[in-house]
Amino acid sequence: MSGTSSAVAVDVVTAFFDGYRDQDVERMVELCTENADFHYIPFELWGRQRVIRGDGKVGTIGKVIWTTLIDSFPDITNKIMSITADDQGNVATEVMISGTQAKPFGMIGSLGLHYDLPHVFLFRVGKEGLIEEITAYWDTADWQRQLGWLEVD
Amino acid sequence: MNSLDIPRTFFARMDARDTNGVLALVTPHAKVTLFPLNLQGDVEEVGRRYLEQLVSAFPDLSVRVRRLFIGNDDTAVAEVTITGTQAADFFGIINQEKLMDLDQVWFLHINDGAIDRIKAYWCQNRLYRRLGVKRLDHFTITA
Numbered sequence: 001m002s003g004t005s006s007a008v009a010v011d012v013v014t015a016f017f018d019g020y021r022d023q024d025v026e027r028m029v030e031l032c033t034e035n036a037d038f039h040y041i042p043f044e045l046w047g048r049q050r051v052i053r054g055d056g057k058v059g060t061i062g063k064v065i066w067t068t069l070i071d072s073f074p075d076i077t078n079k080i081m082s083i084t085a086d087d088q089g090n091v092a093t094e095v096m097i098s099g100t101q102a103k104p105f106g107m108i109g110s111l112g113l114h115y116d117l118p119h120v121f122l123f124r125v126g127k128e129g130l131i132e133e134i135t136a137y138w139d140t141a142d143w144q145r146q147l148g149w150l151e152v153d
Numbered sequence: 154m155n156s157l158d159i160p161r162t163f164f165a166r167m168d169a170r171d172t173n174g175v176l177a178l179v180t181p182h183a184k185v186t187l188f189p190l191n192l193q194g195d196v197e198e199v200g201r202r203y204l205e206q207l208v209s210a211f212p213d214l215s216v217r218v219r220r221l222f223i224g225n226d227d228t229a230v231a232e233v234t235i236t237g238t239q240a241a242d243f244f245g246i247i248n249q250e251k252l253m254d255l256d257q258v259w260f261l262h263i264n265d266g267a268i269d270r271i272k273a274y275w276c277q278n279r280l281y282r283r284l285g286v287k288r289l290d291h292f293t294i295t296a
Contacts, residue, residue, distance in 0.1 A: 006225050041256045042276035084224025092222075092230040092260070094272075118188055120258050120274045122220070122232065135232070137258050139189045140278035141289055150289045152281045 006085035009125040013083065013091045016123075016131065021077050023070045029063055032131040038062035039135040045106055046153050058134060072110070073099030081118075089132070091123040097138075101147055108149045115146035159268065160221055160229035160261050168216035170208040176201060179268045189277035190244060200271065206244060211237025211253070219256075229261040239284055246284050253283035 012031055019027035036058040043054025043065070054065065070076055076099035085091040097119050101110045117138055124133040144150065159178060166174035176196060183196040185203075192199045208214055220232040236254045239246075255275055262270035281289070 042279060044279065044282075046282075084226045084228045084230065086222050086224055088222065090222040090224075090230070092224060092228070092258075094260075118274070122230065122258065137256070137274045138276065139274070140276050141281060142189070142277070144278065145289055152278060152286055152288060 004087075004089045004125050004127050004129060006087050006091075008129050009085045009089050009091045009123070010083055012125055012129055012131060013085075013093060013121075013123050014080070017078050017080055017093070017095065020066070023076065025063060025066050025070070028066060029058060032058045032062075032134070033126060033128070034059065036062075036131055037133040039133075040065060041135065041137050042140045058131075062134065068105065069099075072101060072103045072105040074102050075100050089123075089125040089127075091125060093121045093123075095119045095121055107151070107153070108144060108147055111148040113147050115143055117143050117146070156223050156227070156229065156263055157221065159263055159266070160223075160231055160259075161218070163261060163268065164216050164218050164231065164233055167204070168214070170212075170214055172201065172204040172208060175204055179271070180264075183269045183271060185271045187273050189273075189275050189280075196271065207235075210239055210241045210243035210248070211235075212240050213237050223263075227263045229259075229263060231259045231261070233257050233259065243284070246281070246286060249285045251284050253280060255280050255283070 016028055016031050038056050038058045038061055040054030045052040079096045081094040081096055083093045096116055098116045100114045101112060104110050120137040122135040123131050126132045163175055163178050179196045185196050185199040186193045187203055214237040217234045218231055219234060223229050234254060234256050238252050239248050239250055241248050257273055257275040260272040261268045
C-alpha cells in the first residue's frame with residue numbers, strides 16, 4: 001500500500017477543496033499524481049449507441065468535468081462537512097457543493113436555479129503527498145430536481 | 154470482534170438478507186441518515202424500514218464490499234455494490250422486474266464495539282434509470 005500519514009493526507013485533500021473553491025483547476029490537478037485515477041460514480045450520459053461514464057484519469061476526464069462545471073455554474077463553491085483518514089492514505093470527505101446554473105450542463109438545461117448538493121469524495125493519497133485516486137458520489141436526482149430538470153435520462 | 158470485523162459482518166448479514174442480524178450490530182437509538190431517500194431517524198425506524206423494503210423488493214439481493222477502511226475518528230467507510238432483480242415495489246417505485254446494480258458509500262461510526270451512527274449515499278437517479286422510472290416528479294409512473 002503506497003499510503004501516507006493521515007495528517008498529510010487530510011492536508012492535501014483540504015488544499016484540493018480550497019483549489020476547487022477558488023475555481024483553480026490547475027491547482028487541483030497539481031495536487032494529484034500525473035496518472036491519478038478518477039471515478040465520478042453517478043456520472044452517466046446515455047446516448048443512442050453508448051454510455052459515457054465519469055471514469056478515467058484526473059488529467060483528462062477529471063479536468064474537463066471540473067472546467068465544464070465551473071463554466072456552467074460560475075459561482076460554484078464547496079464546504080467540507082466532515083473529513084476522516086487512516087494512515088494508509090485513505091481519506092473520506094462529506095462535502096456540500098453549491099452553485100447557480102448559468103449555462104446548460106450535459107442534458108440539464110439552464111433555468112438559472114441554485115443547488116446545494118451533499119457529496120462524498122474518497123481519496124487515496126500516496127507517499128509523495130499527492131492524490132492517486134479520486135472517487136465521488138452524489139444523487140443526480142436531487143441535483144436535477146433543484147435545477148428544475150425532471151427527466152430521468 | 155475488531156473494528157474491521159464489525160462493518161464486514163454488517164454487510165455480510167445484509168448480503169444474507171438478515172435484517173435482524175444487521176440491526177443487532179447497531180445501538181438501539183443510533184441515528185440513520187439515508188440521503189437519497191431523504192430519510193433520517195432511529196435505526197429501529199429508518200434502518201429497519203430500509204432493510205425490510207430492500208430484501209422484500211429484491212429477494213435475490215447481493216451486497217459486495219469493494220473498498221473498506223476505518224478513519225481515525227472510528228468511522229468505517231465502505232464502498233459497496235448492491236445488485237438484485239425487483240420483485241416488489243421499493244419506496245414507491247413500481248415493480249417492473251428489472252435488474253438493478255447500484256454503487257453506494259456507507260459511513261458506520263463505531264463506538265464500544267457497536268455502530269452508533271450510519272450515513273449512506275448513492276445516486277437515486279441511477280436506481281430510477283435501472284428500474285425503468287422516466288420522470289422524477291412521477292416516479293411511480295413508468296411509461
